[in-house]
Amino acid sequence: MEQQFCFQRTKHFGMALNTVSLAICILLGAAEFVPSPRITWHLKEINLIHFHVQGVSNYSTLLLSEEKDVLYIGAREVIYAVSSLNVTEKLHEVYWKVTDEKNNECARKGKSKQTECLNYIRVIQPFPDNSLYVCGTNAFQPTCDYLDLNNFQLLGKNEDGKGRCPFDPAQSYTSVMVDGELYSGTSFNFLGSEPIIFRHSHQSQLRTEYAVPWLNEPSFVYADVIRAPANNPEGEDDKVYFFFTEVSVEYEFFTKLLIPRIARVCKGDQGGQRTLQKKWTSFLKAKLICHSPENNLIFNVVSDVFILKPSDSSEPKIYGVFASNLNNVGLSAVCAYNVSAVEDVFAKGKYMHSATVEQSNTKWVRFNGEIPKPRPGACMNNEARAMNYTNSLNLPDMTLQFVKDHPLMDDSVTPNGNKPRLVLQNVTCTQIVVDRVKALDGNSYDIMFISTDKGTLHKAISHDTDLRIIEEIVLFPHLQAVQTLLLSNKEGKRFIYAGSNTGVVQAPLAFCEKFASCVDCILARDPYCAWHPVKSSCVHILQESNVDGNLIQKLSGDISYCPDSAENPKGMMHTVKPGSMVELKCSQKSKIASVVWKFRKGTLKFKLPKYHPLESGLVIFNITEEDTGIYNCSSQVEVGNKIISQLLIQHVIEIEKLPTTMESTTQPSTKTSTTPFHSKVFELFTSKKTTTQILTTTFAATSLSVKIQEIPTPAHEPCSKKSAEVAMLKQSDCTLLIFLILLFGTLLVILLVYNCYKGFLPDQCLKFHAMLHSGKPKTPPDYIDPEHGVKENLVESKCPPNQYENTHKVPHDTGYETEADCGNGSIPHAEDTGILENGKDQPFDVKCDLKYADSDGE
Numbered sequence: 001m002e003q004q005f006c007f008q009r010t011k012h013f014g015m016a017l018n019t020v021s022l023a024i025c026i027l028l029g030a031a032e033f034v035p036s037p038r039i040t041w042h043l044k045e046i047n048l049i050h051f052h053v054q055g056v057s058n059y060s061t062l063l064l065s066e067e068k069d070v071l072y073i074g075a076r077e078v079i080y081a082v083s084s085l086n087v088t089e090k091l092h093e094v095y096w097k098v099t100d101e102k103n104n105e106c107a108r109k110g111k112s113k114q115t116e117c118l119n120y121i122r123v124i125q126p127f128p129d130n131s132l133y134v135c136g137t138n139a140f141q142p143t144c145d146y147l148d149l150n151n152f153q154l155l156g157k158n159e160d161g162k163g164r165c166p167f168d169p170a171q172s173y174t175s176v177m178v179d180g181e182l183y184s185g186t187s188f189n190f191l192g193s194e195p196i197i198f199r200h201s202h203q204s205q206l207r208t209e210y211a212v213p214w215l216n217e218p219s220f221v222y223a224d225v226i227r228a229p230a231n232n233p234e235g236e237d238d239k240v241y242f243f244f245t246e247v248s249v250e251y252e253f254f255t256k257l258l259i260p261r262i263a264r265v266c267k268g269d270q271g272g273q274r275t276l277q278k279k280w281t282s283f284l285k286a287k288l289i290c291h292s293p294e295n296n297l298i299f300n301v302v303s304d305v306f307i308l309k310p311s312d313s314s315e316p317k318i319y320g321v322f323a324s325n326l327n328n329v330g331l332s333a334v335c336a337y338n339v340s341a342v343e344d345v346f347a348k349g350k351y352m353h354s355a356t357v358e359q360s361n362t363k364w365v366r367f368n369g370e371i372p373k374p375r376p377g378a379c380m381n382n383e384a385r386a387m388n389y390t391n392s393l394n395l396p397d398m399t400l401q402f403v404k405d406h407p408l409m410d411d412s413v414t415p416n417g418n419k420p421r422l423v424l425q426n427v428t429c430t431q432i433v434v435d436r437v438k439a440l441d442g443n444s445y446d447i448m449f450i451s452t453d454k455g456t457l458h459k460a461i462s463h464d465t466d467l468r469i470i471e472e473i474v475l476f477p478h479l480q481a482v483q484t485l486l487l488s489n490k491e492g493k494r495f496i497y498a499g500s501n502t503g504v505v506q507a508p509l510a511f512c513e514k515f516a517s518c519v520d521c522i523l524a525r526d527p528y529c530a531w532h533p534v535k536s537s538c539v540h541i542l543q544e545s546n547v548d549g550n551l552i553q554k555l556s557g558d559i560s561y562c563p564d565s566a567e568n569p570k571g572m573m574h575t576v577k578p579g580s581m582v583e584l585k586c587s588q589k590s591k592i593a594s595v596v597w598k599f600r601k602g603t604l605k606f607k608l609p610k611y612h613p614l615e616s617g618l619v620i621f622n623i624t625e626e627d628t629g630i631y632n633c634s635s636q637v638e639v640g641n642k643i644i645s646q647l648l649i650q651h652v653i654e655i656e657k658l659p660t661t662m663e664s665t666t667q668p669s670t671k672t673s674t675t676p677f678h679s680k681v682f683e684l685f686t687s688k689k690t691t692t693q694i695l696t697t698t699f700a701a702t703s704l705s706v707k708i709q710e711i712p713t714p715a716h717e718p719c720s721k722k723s724a725e726v727a728m729l730k731q732s733d734c735t736l737l738i739f740l741i742l743l744f745g746t747l748l749v750i751l752l753v754y755n756c757y758k759g760f761l762p763d764q765c766l767k768f769h770a771m772l773h774s775g776k777p778k779t780p781p782d783y784i785d786p787e788h789g790v791k792e793n794l795v796e797s798k799c800p801p802n803q804y805e806n807t808h809k810v811p812h813d814t815g816y817e818t819e820a821d822c823g824n825g826s827i828p829h830a831e832d833t834g835i836l837e838n839g840k841d842q843p844f845d846v847k848c849d850l851k852y853a854d855s856d857g858e
């Protein structure tokens with residue numbers, strides 16, 4: 001598929017070159033940025049609390065009641081209430097099974113009796129009168145009911161859940177309850193082909209028009225309300241935002257091009273009187289851009305969104321996690337948006353208009369004509385009220401017809417800073433929640449918790465230029481996707497809850513107590529953690545009062561404030577026989593710091609076969625008098641521009657003075673270890689190693705028969721360490737990788753040579769080519785300078801100034817004047833849209849990618 005993108009752009013170059021440029025795109029995409037987590041917490045190191053009931057799966061829906069300290073869990077055919085302080089504590093459960101009749105009926109329609117024709121709980125929302133509103137797929141007959149929390153029983157109302165809950169458990173959906181009305185994004189029919197954004201309340205129901213410009217195969221990810229501010233001079237309404245990925249209408253493309261969208265409706269909307277009756281009059285949507293201009297990475301699939309609503313009066317912030325199915329597969333990104341930027345697009349932005357060109361073709365271009373008043377799609381505000389429009393029912397037909405035809409904004413929502421906050425490599429992010437924590441330096445930090453499809457959670461910080469993944473937490477034992485993330489905001493009881501197919505897990509927001517020393521605590525640079533000098537422990541700042549200001553927190557990583565920073569570390573003495581070997585232990589948890597060995601005032605150079613660095617330390621062979629002395633092992637980490645060094649352990653080696661017996665030369669005795677030499681060697685291969693170590697010992701290691709078994713490891717360590725088994729496994733990965741790289745390289749060279757030979761490449765190559773062909777007649781002119789060809793092509797398709805004025809009017813453009821790139825109303829034709837433009841508002845302009853159907857070259 002990617003190759004197709006490339007071919008389009010560079011058809012003049014020949015196919016081979018496209019593959020080369022694609023390769024370069026991929027290589028560029030894989031390079032630099034992307035911080036890796038500083039620490040990975042594995043399940044056995046931390047006490048996470050798991051909830052799981054035998055025989056029950058698909059724990060996909062979570063709702064937290066902060067005042068009651070209860071977490072409601074919707075699984076397959078059952079709803080639980082558990083304590084939110086300890087999720088293993090089950091308080092209540094209620095089964096909601098499909099009837100045999102429904103199950104059979106569903107199976108007759110061709111669905112799986114055992115999996116699809118069951119009741120997957122999809123909606124659990126708070127409802128007045130101490131009850132919950134719940135909906136399930138109910139064997140492809142979505143049904144909603146009320147759960148009475150007094151006795152934890154379903155009322156058995158069995159309302160038709162169409163539009164509130166999907167038919168198919170595999171389909172995307174989202175919902176939010178606002179003032180007793182359920183807003184949902186889902187599909188409206190059995191086939192899942194009719195998407196809908198729906199509002200259900202007993203008085204009224206509103207829905208989207210069933211039309212491609214409104215929703216085009218959307219995949220819903222999130223919905224939430226943003227309330228109008230309390231002091232609201234414009235008399236604005238509360239707004240409900242929906243986030244989804246859909247197939248673009250505005251870009252002409254070979255395949256379906258996916259586009260991330262934000263849509264919004266107004267809470268006060270009541271539909272139109274004649275036009276848009278029982279339909280949204282305030283539905284507008286815009287493109288949500290998440291694009292990294294520096295390296296031309298486009299993230300065109302929104303996977304999840306979180307709206308951070310600070311408790312103070314500061315404006316809410318939208319965080320989205322994105323992936324891509326274009327040029328940068330394997331990367332994920334987080335982009336943040338100001339709500340004010342979003343509102344500006346909807347309140348002031350231009351609309352898009354479907355213009356007919358070339359008889360039957362339509363293209364979506366900017367609408368530049370006159371916009372009816374009141375502004376189409378706007379929420380009711382003081383301005384509309386001043387015009388005597390008090391609600392949507394009495395809006396004029398002009399306005400309603402306009403919004404019906406123009407639900408898509410031309411302006412897009414751009415991220416803060418015009419680039420992603422964070423780009424992650426080799427992970428597929430599934431969910432995001434964000435917490436704002438006020439650190440002891442007085443600044444507020446937004447901490448992003450991003451879950452993956454491998455059951456892990458990344459905790460990241462992005463503050464000014466400080467961009468880090470503080471830690472990675474393995475939440476689930478088996479590689480399984482985290483499907484729901486929930487953050488508890490209750491003071492003093494702050495947890496994160498994650499749901500997956502097999503269970504629910506409760507995790508703390510930080511693991512401060514894991515850092516045993518002040519230095520470790522400071523170097524974690526975690527805004528939640530600070531060193532308590534009196535307790536001599538690393539504490540959670542939100543759970544510890546800082547009354548006397550004695551807590552030590554330096555997010556810069558400055559460890560000089562630590563009382564124990566000068567403290568002597570552990571020491572170890574090794575007395576060994578000459579010619580024997582010794583293992584000096586030294587390990588650290590941080591994965592971004594490096595271990596440095598110092599010996600006799602210099603950094604130790606690892607010369608093989610004398611020294612063998614391991615992940616857990618260093619082995620020195622054939623000890624002689626030369627090797628005696630003090631070995632200092634320290635960890636070094638770069639923070640800002642400074643190198644922070646921390647002495648971890650000190651080893652002293654001395655030679656045993658006593659005369660030795662014959663056998664003891666093969667069995668050296670050290671104070672710390674008395675393992676025989678051969679087992680030491682074995683241990684060398686079976687103990688933890690660095691990647692290079694593994695590679696250098698490939699042949700030796702393969703001759704050992706070590707059982708290979710699958711051990712779950714975080715996915716972003718392709719060539720990681722762990723243990724011999726994993727080492728073996730990973731080693732084959734690495735070999736394969738190297739093989740592939742070599743193969744790829746060879747292909748690249750062949751392609752280059754081929755293209756050069758064919759004269760597709762410029763300059764030096766052409767000289768080379770000319771050398772080869774000296775004497776022969778020149779190659780046909782259209783090959784000579786492909787870049788020139790492209791330039792020509794560009795010039796050709798860029799409209800020359802004024803040339804088209806008054807000549808190329810868009811046919812059949814009924815009354816609506818459209819503004820295209822040339823500022824003259826012309827629209828580039830299909831043949832010459834192979835060009836790319838560099839408009840700041842157009843993220844889809846990767847070198848090798850797509851062409852634009854619209855054109856907006858301001």
Ligand SMILES: *[C@@H]1O[C@H](CO)[C@@H](O)[C@H](O)[C@H]1NC(C)=O
Pocket residue numbers: 057058120169170501502
């Ligand atoms: C339900 O969970 C099972 C594994 O327990 C998984 O295979 C299946 O895909 C899940 N179904 C849905 C609809 O999520």
Ligand SMILES: *[C@@H]1O[C@H](CO)[C@@H](O)[C@H](O)[C@H]1NC(C)=O
Pocket residue numbers: 386387388
């Ligand atoms: C709105 O209605 C009031 C009372 O019916 C009338 O006096 C006023 O002129 C109207 N304003 C507009 C802008 O039509």
Ligand SMILES: *[C@@H]1O[C@H](CO)[C@@H](O)[C@H](O)[C@H]1NC(C)=O
Pocket residue numbers: 315338341415416417
């Ligand atoms: C977003 O809002 C913050 C303050 O809340 C402001 O500093 C920043 O400039 C805004 N960014 C954009 C792109 O509007």
